[in-house]
Amino acid sequence: MPRTTIAVTFVTLTGIALAASSSALTVGKASRSGDASARPAATVERGVEAGEAGLSGGGGGIGPDVIVGQVGLDPGNAFGSFANYPSANGYRAYAVNTTSCNIGDEDLSWRDGTPEAPDNRHPVIAQNMYRYKDGRFEQIGLAWLKHGFCALSDDLCGTCTAALDCDFLVPGCSDPYSAGTNGNDPGRLGPRYEVNPRTGDFPFPPDDSAALVDSTYRRLRVNADDVSAALNPGATWIIEAQYVAADDAAAENDNNNASHREILLDANGAITNFASGTVQSQPAIMAWPVLDADAAVSIVDVTGAGRFYVGHAAHDLGDGTWAYEYAVYNMNADLPAYEVSVGRDASACIGAIGFGDVEYLPGEPSDGADWTPVDSMDAITWSTATLFDDANANVLRWGTMYTYRFVSNGAPVSTMLTVALSDDTMPSPNTDSFAVAVMGPGSVCTADCTPPGGNGTVNIDDLVAVLNAFGATESACDVAPTNADCSSGNGSVNIDDIVFIINHFGPCP
Structure with a gap:
């Protein structure tokens, strides 16, 4: 039986002091569909007042x-x-x-x-x-x-x-x-x-x-x-x-x-x-958007399993890159999470991929192993073993929150974060998942260096601009190479930049 993806409907909570807000919220509810072991499509559960x-x-x-x-x-x-x-x-x-x-x-x-x-x-x-x-x-x-x-x-x-x-x-x-x-x-x-x-x-x-x-x-x-x-x-x-x-x-x-x-x-x-x-x-994750205006938190209920919170933030680092932060909190679900995946545009550079968990105390069945990240060009995925495969796997159990992060030169756009849940009676990929809207890296067209901000096409104007800027130490046309930290350029406009622009001639992705 293939994995069933649970679509979730909700609105996010962003940058508000929740204890004092009166904004109406909608809490997403996910449930199984199909036969007795599958989950139906999610429905909006209710609107409630923040605070x-x-x-x-x-x-x-x-x-x-x-x-x-x-x-x-x-x-x-x-x-x-x-x-x-x-x-x-x-x-x-x-x-x-x-x-x-x-x-x-x-x-x-x-x-x-x-x-x-x-x-x-x-x-x-x-x-x-x-x-x-x-x-x-x-x-x-x-x-x-x-x-x-x-x-x-x-x-x-x-x-x-x-x-x-x-x-x-x-x-x-x-x-x-x-x-x-x-x-x-x-x-x-x-x-x-x-x-x-x-x-x-x-x-x-x-x-x-x-x-x-x-x-x-x-x-x-x-x-x-x-x-x-x-x-x-x-x-x-x-x-x-x-x-x-x-x-x-x-x-x-x-x-x-x-x-x-x-x-x-x-x-x-x-x-x-x-x-x-x-x-x-309100669990502690609800403090994140209060402390950080760039952060947002969404709530999802999985019928028969429990409640999750998903937080995300994108911070402009000021050098053409953004730091993307994600947090998944399992409040009370008896199905822990073992995989988190964030969609991204294939043209974006991804670097500094990281993961953070919490160290369990002795006596708890968790090996504490970091989740393994994989960049498949359309998504970055972190995962560990399922409980079916390893009873001591470092899955996201109830009352805990794990974090996921990377840096990208792709500006923030709406994408989906998918959470896969682990059932100790069911091997992967026969597992359930839910998807949440978050901000992730959009398309990148570094070679489109003129006019300022680009025009969606790499053309003769960009080639003329890079020739005119040849030797300059501070120029938007210092576009090559793409560095390990996802920033662009090497401090000087040179032949590498000319070749880079020629190789990317045409409409931006």
Whole structure:
């Protein structure tokens, strides 16, 4: 059976402060088509208001509906708001306070469970760290999951009138977990691979057999270089928290469970405070277009799998080239991604192809191998093995974001980014995919050097211009060669430029 491509309809979110915007958005929805194992064409799911919890799904829906009401505390440097653990082996480790709220209309299960009396009817809590630097938005750290216990009855998100009942988080009530509780609780920290993010199902107690080698293990661990002020001038750091709960997922309220907040670090990478308030019900990738006016983010729901976010940006480097950045975030899909492909014009030069992932903690089934890039002239594709072929492949699992990048002399035009999903029961190419509109490299006609900006044809005017500019050190007709960084010229108009223009005579591609 050939691969089925899922077309997705949506509009992107660009350069807006989402927490305060009232722009209408449409969220794309993809689903299977054909037989029971295929997916039908996508339809527009709904329009929602930016800034509502509904932007990320749920939004005070029917049934239990858990959100992260607050990351850290207010004031941000209050006791228990964040924790910095001792550095070890080139890593730093952190934890932050998380306060959950039930904004639904039914109780949310919060049963502790013990090794003697196992019970998985409670949420798990994920924490991630991201960095924005020089136009690039990357995930730089993650933690094992905290297994919830004993829901309190506070009133962060509303008026809570319920008496304390550890086994349930009642509608209108909130439950705070201090940073110390989230980062240092023996027996209640477990690996992510055990959790199905779409259903909220997992075994309990968690598998904690991975050795505790140092103080960074199981906590929100980050390479120390990624949080060094000296190595990251002008950077912005963000922490994200996400809850996964079975009854929340069953009520289809699981798309609003991630919130984020900007943090402040000292010169050595220790958290000192929070730089902003919590942005509720929006994962950290939604901060990218707020930080970068050139960035855009799109949301796509794959029926039966979960939600993805796709971000992209094209930055003019000022030398005739553009830096293209892409990010794919798997919020809660149980089908991870193993391939990302970006369309491009064959006439464009492509250079500096790169890939970025996040380092998993010991105990997670990921080999951490970089995805392999291939430039096929009509697309740049990054891929790893499918889970069918390798259970430890570095696929894009839930709660993680991978990045893809290159430099090109092709100016930005609309193209498609395709994401292929990995099913451990189905070998490639029998896999599903969805496509998202992004900006990518358009056609290039370097030899069309006159008039300024070109006229769409390489002709006698261009040849005359290069002859008149012969020997000049600064000229639009210094067109050859095309360098490894995709810039053009060698600093002087010479015979190479004449030959280049003659060889490209005719209409531009």
